[in-house]
Amino acid sequence: MSADAAQSGPARSARHLRALQLPVVRAARALVGCTIAHEPRSGDVTPCSGLIVETEAYHEQEPACHAFAGLTARTAPLFAAPGIAYVYRSYGIHALLNVVVEPAGTGAAVLIRALQPLQGVELMRARRRRDGDLCSGPGKLTQALGVGLDLNATSLLDGPIRLGPPPPALPGEPPVLVGPRIGITKAVELPWRFCLAGSRHVSRPWPAGLLA
DNA sequence: CATGGGATTGACT
C-alpha cells in the first residue's frame, strides 16, 4: 500500500476507529458524526442505522459511571477492550447502548444518547409504534434499532451492532456543542455531553451552547 | 435476603 492510500483514503473514513483509541471524553466528542447500525446476521430483517448526534462520557473515576463501583458481573463489559458494546437495562424498562473505550482494565464508555435516523426508518416506526421521535433519546434509539440486552458485550466492529465512519456526505469535523450530562444525580457538573450543533434529533433542547 | 435507586419514556393533569 502506498503512503498516499494510507493517509487520504482510510484516514478520513476511520474516524470511528480513531475515536476508540481516545480517552473517553475525547472519544465521546469524536463519535458525534459517526454512525451506528444494527444489521441482524440472519439478513431477514431490514438494517437500521443512524447518525450519532448526541453522546455522553462515563469514566470509572467519577460516581455517575457504573464502573465507579468496580469490576462486578454487571460492569464487566465496561472494563473490556475498546469497541465492545455495553448494553444495560435502565429503570427496569429501557436498554441503553454504550461504546466501551480506553484500554482493557479501565472502566469507561460513551453513552449513545440520540441518532438521526438514516436507514430502515419504516421499521423504526413499526418498532417504536409512532411516526416521529424515533431515536431522540437513549432508550428510544435502542428500541428503534432493535437492540436489546442480548447484545451486551458484543463487538461493535464485528458484531450485529456496527459502529461506522461518518457518511460520505458529511464534511470533515462537524461542529459539536458541549454541556453537562442529563438525568444523573452525581457528578452533575462535568461537561461531558456532546451534541451535533443545530441537530433537530437530540434528546433535549440544547442549552445555550459552548462549542466543544 | 430485603431493599432502594436509577445514564428513561410516555401518558396524563
Add this chain to the structure above:
DNA sequence: GTCAATCCCATGC
C-alpha cells in the same frame, strides 16, 4: 408540569 411502569443489581443488615 406530574407520575407510574418495571427489573437488575449493589448495598446493607
